[in-house]
Amino acid sequence: MATEQFNERSDRRPGKPQQAVEAGAQLRRALSVWGATAFVVTSMIGTGIFTVPAEVRVAAGNGVAALGVWITGAALALFGAFCYAELATRMPKAGGEYQYLLNVYGRPWGFIGGWITFFAGFAAPTAASAIKAVEYFSRLAPGWNPDAMLISGINITQGEAVAALLPLLLALPHSIGVKPSGQMQTTLAMMTVSAIVVFMVAGVSSGRGDWGGVTHSGGVNQGSQANGAWLVALIQVSFAYSGWNAAAYLAGEVSEPRRALPRALIGGTLTVAALYIALNLLYFYALPAKSWRSTLAVGQETAEQLFGVPGGKLVSAIITIIIVGAISAWMATGPRIYYAVARDGLAPSVFGRLGKRSQAPIVAIFTQAAIASVMALTGAFGQLLLYVGSALLLISALTVAALYVVRRAPDDDPKRNFSVPGYPFTPAIYILLVILSWIQTLQKEPMPAIYALATIAVGVAVYYVGRARGWIAIPSKTRSETETTGSDL
Secondary structure: HHHHHHHEEEEEEEOOOOOOOOOOOOEEOOOOOHHHHHHHHHOOOOHHHHOOOOHHHHHHHOHHHHHHHHHHHHHHHHHHHHHHHHHHOOOOOOOOOHHHHHHHOHHHHHHHHHHHHHHHOHHHHHHHHHHHHHHHHHHHOOOOOOOOOOOOOOEHHHHHHHHHHHHHHHHOOEEEEEEEEHHHHHHHHHHHHHHHHHHHHHHHOOOOOOOHHHHHOOOOOOOOOHHHHHHHHHHHHHHHHHOOOHHHHHHHHEEOOHHHHHHHHHHHHHHHHHHHHHHHHHHHHHHOHHOOOOOOOOOHHHHHHOOOOOHHHHHHHHHHHHHHHHHHHHHHHHHHHHHHHOOOOOOOOOHHHHOOOOOOOOOHHHHHHHHHHHHHOOOOHHHHHHHHHHHHHHHHHHHHHHHHHOOOOOOHHHHHHHHOOOOOHHHHHHHHHHHHHHHHHHHHHHHHHHHHHHHHHHHHHHHHHHHOOOOOOOOOOOOOOOOOEEOOO
């Protein structure tokens, strides 16, 4: 592979012992294109589509402008998927952007990417989502009080206990192997998409809305004020579309990765974009223009407007399914990063161990689940979510920028590797959005961005101290590739 030359950009130092996990058990390429697509779909669809549209509608000024924001957000997510698809076909290994940062910029940047992901990239959102899942599920079980204490004298509620148990339960099927993992995720994706489609079709069929709501402004935030808020709305939408890179983390287990990965990344992104735009149309149809406000629980209000009070329970059921699907996806994708980092000697070797039968990174899977469970019990993840999002956004921009470096290297097989449409403008637009997002973040909420930079700085310090003291492995040119079993590269 042409990109293997980037592996030579290591910081090898003679005389240091090799600490990386040598190739033994290997990841099995058994994940189909449908399974990979399912991971993208379930990672992207979250509770945001039931809340963010209200803020976007108010900021944009009317339904048409709001749809423009969502379509622009979809295009930007698609641009990101294009870039990751090319990087993934050139470097089809487990770990996603960790692999791209490592191979293009060198081991320090690969370590930083893994460092940020380990601490809050997956575990903290999993904990927060598990608590939300319990909250919505409790609305379907009126006889159960999730705020009731589990045991007298212990400050843990029944809801917190269930939320802590959820990641551990969802980790079990993913520890069996990537093939059953993909099958379960495909089922969850089908349930998620089917529930949303039924909600939309039933809503329009009810005849209780007005399509005039798409164009009427209702006197909300018109003119130059709306234009000034448009970029802020676009930033919110871009976060609602996050998760489009999920299949890249599982690249080391995807069958025929050069064919399947672009289809999964792009197909999954387009599927979610279509659902998001259709849901927004349903919201505009159901809710009068004058009723829109930024704090509106748009999904709940739409369901009650179209179906009455029972509609609220319908939305709660749909959101519960969606959250479970997202947590399940994160239980599989995040640990592949820890696995890859450990195999390269940049993390404790135990995370690089695979199950003898499942050939899945069992230790990494249950470690992430355990961390998420503890966070769900303690609630110590709130501030992490606030600033790590900014750090991950920076990492994604740096990853997309790697495409310009990769393109300068000779391509071993240009006909088989995916090529980004519209290059070099496509990655440039994506990077520009991230820069604008950071400018807005610094103006409105400077501390999260500062904390994100501090996190990166600490990661750099830990890397160089660890290398000097021998905690971090020195790479070997003779180390075998770690995930090639059954590959069709």
